[in-house]
Amino acid sequence: MTTLTLPELEAHLGGLGMNIPIPKFQAVEVLNRPLDIARAYLTDILSNLAECDPDVAYKSIYWPNNIFNGDLVVILPKLSRDADFKTVALRLTQKFKCPLFILPFQDGVHLRITFSSQMLPRFLLPYIYDRLNIYGRHLALGIRDHSSPELERKKLVVEFSSPNIASEFQAKHFKSTIFGAHVACLYESMNWDVVRLNYLGDWGKPIGLLGVGWEKFGSEDEFQVNSARHLLEIYHKIQELFIPQLAASKKIRDEGGDPAEVESQGLFAERNAYFKRMEDGEEQAIALWKRVRDVNIENYTKLYSRLGITFDEYSGESQVSLEAMTEVEEILKSKGLTEEKSGSWMIDLTKHAGKKLGTAIIRDRTGSSTYLLRDLAAVLERFRKYSFDKMIYVVAADQHTTHFARLFKILELMDMPDLASRLQHVQFCDSMNVSQQVQDKLDLMNTMPDEILAECERAIQNSLEKNPEKATPLVGKNDVETIPMIVTNALIAEELSSRRANNHASFDISRIQSFEPGTGLDLQYWYARLCSIVETSYLESSTSLSEEEWESLEQEDEVDLLRLLVQYPDITYSVYETLEPATVLTYLSNVTAQLSMIIPDNEEDGSVASPAHATLYEATRRVLESGMKLLGMNFGK
Structure with a gap:
């Protein structure tokens, strides 16, 4: 290169x-x-x-x-x-x-x-053709030492998806999966060495509650028929029984009382006891935990494969070592940060960061570790393993104050400000909105993710049948392999089409199946059109065009397309700084809209473009492909 x-x-x-x-x-x-x-x-x-x-x-x-x-x-x-x-x-x-x-x-x-209009095509097209696949990529951003660029690249750990194996794969986990994959692709395009990490919620009291549910409602026969669905049904049954007790505890807490008595009875006590059995290594409890974990990892792996997403490491709360947790506790105690209250060990962060961070519990009154303690220990273990320059958590906004702000502040109080400064929570709106069209057909709380994907696939198949002129260049001859990829890309585009803070409905089938400008289907259609035109045209080197051919690119529509293409490296740099993928989608939508001003929508595929226009189309195709890959969209083999 x-x-x-x-x-x-x-x-x-x-x-x-x-x-x-x-x-x-x-x-x-x-x-x-x-x-x-x-x-x-x-x-x-x-x-x-x-x-x-x-x-x-x-x-x-x-x-x-x-x-x-x-x-x-x-x-x-x-x-x-x-x-x-x-x-x-x-x-x-x-x-x-x-x-x-x-x-x-x-x-x-x-x-x-x-x-x-005379200068722009002559200056820009050779510039793009010189760079091709690296146009828009700022490779210096991933260099750790610019005085010795041949040395190691910067290391990024991205934690995303991270579902809780006790409950359903929620819309916020799907959002985290799509956003996290985009963040990983973005940093890789900027020359960072990226580790994709799925940190499963595979330990703690939710698993304890599922264990109680299994003992009350579990059926080995039903588990053998559809293990993932049966476990989900069990969790919903036990959760339904638990909700009134949770509400009673919350009411006492909100009124300034101590819910200890309520939480020492009923499902609270059963849940805590089951989790204590897990932490004590009881054989029966650990055996069920392992079955639940294996079933869900297998199920999630299929989903991620369907989305074209891979992870470098499947970790989880259960993988955090006792030694690391003990080390964290010793540091906290040595600095006088922890105190005992009603049998729990906690950090009163109001003394260090005002009222907004409240009190953080490290070990509860049963002596069990908390999510916060396990996550603090996980940070230390990951830093020692990867020596990362940055670690990004792609998690819904509802956990920022309740978890990540506390996590970062506690690391600072542990005299680890440098480590804390390397951590970033990339949050997104935690709304659980699902399009009414999906909600009418599916009960999300009892639906597996692959069933929702199947519903989206049926809708897109129907849309392609109604729009054969769009389907032909998009699907080609191998729809068996192509359709799933088209569906995945349409889903990715829809999830990333709004800013992270916006309340955005997941699985909006009316948008997913639409060829309206700005949708995933429309973007893929125009990319396929460009591929088809370029394949059937004689493509000149951008330096071989005659003066007459250059002049053909000085028309208003062609120049406006070039004026968009010149922006692409600024777009990618902006997205790198803001982590707002909607910026890329808006940009790509503008490119295809301008492209439609030059290539009529009803122009037959197979038409031959002039050498100058083929050169322009190839440069545009490269930018579209680069932007789509940046979003995490797939192109097959």
Whole structure:
């Protein structure tokens, strides 16, 4: 894989009539972000014409992220402290001269900058073709030591999905699975060494409650017929009996009382006793726990395979060592952080972080370890195993204050601020909304994930049958292998189509089966169309096009497509910083919408594009594929 060096890039720009060398500024990365080439020249022009410091000029330039507002925009008051910025704008427009841009125009406090339709295709297409699969990837972000880039890459551990094996695979676990896979793909594309970790909720009192349920409702015969479903049915039965007791305990707690008496009776006591049997290593309790764990891991593995997702490690609360938990407790006690209250060992975080973090229990009154203690120990074990630079937890927002804020603060109190600073909770809205269409047909609380996927597949099959003109390029001849991949990609696109904080309904079949712009099906359709057109066209090297062929790319629609393609590295960098995959989907939707202005929707597949347009389509196809892979979408073998 070769990429243009700076001298080669400058030689290419010089051949297009640009002044070289490219103006040098510390903030720009001209070999990774083509918009930075524009920023470099624009900064140089502005600092000279406005007679200001280059840093001031650079900081006055913004990316509007909308081609209708220009390719770049200058905030005039930031460029000049002169109150009469109109005079500054007039001076700039009168003396502005650069072949890369057309003459800028003033729009209120903004000076809008647009690429020249003659220059943009000639400068951008060779840039994209030089990089191909690495266009939009910022490989330096994954380098641990820039003075020795050949050394180890940065290490990221991503914990995601992480269902509780006692209960159903909930919508929030599905969201975590899709978001987590995207985060892993994103960091890998930026050259990080990524470890995908599924930390199962396979220990603790929920498993104890399931154990009580098994002893009351379990059937070996039904377990043999459908083990996963039978375990889920048992959990719902015992949970239904337990809910009134939970409510009674909560009421006492909310009224400022001590629920110890309530929690020492009934299912509370049975649950706690069963979990104590597990922690004591009782053979019968451990045997059931192992069966439950094995059944669920097998079931989840099939689901993840269906989604095209793999994990480097299946871990869980049960895998945390007693030695690591003991070490955490000793550190906490040595620093005077823990105190005993009503038989429980806890940390009063109100003394260290105000009321918002409350009290964190390390061991309950039965002497059993808590989720928090196990997670603290897990952090130490993972850091020693992987020496990670960062660990990201992709978990619903409902656990931020109740768990992760406490976890991070306790690590700081343990004199481990560096370790705490390496941890990040990437949260998403924890709404359990499911589309009404799915809810009408399925009882989610008693439905296995593969059944929901099957319902989505039926809907997409029906949609393809109703839209044969869309189905033909999308499905091809091998629908047996292609349909499941199309369904998975449509699901991924729908889950990632809204910002993480938004309340977004899972499994919205009306969107999943739709070919409307911005949907997964529409995105896959346009990618397939490009593949078909490029395969049947003569593809020139971008450096071999004649002047007449270059001129054919100077039309308004073609230039607007190029104006979108030039943004892609800025889009990927923005998503890396914000971890908002909806930004990628919105961008890809804009690309396909603009593409539809050039390629009529009813144009027959197999049509041959001109060499210039085939070159443009191949560059677009590469960007679409890169963006889709960034989201975690699959392309088969």
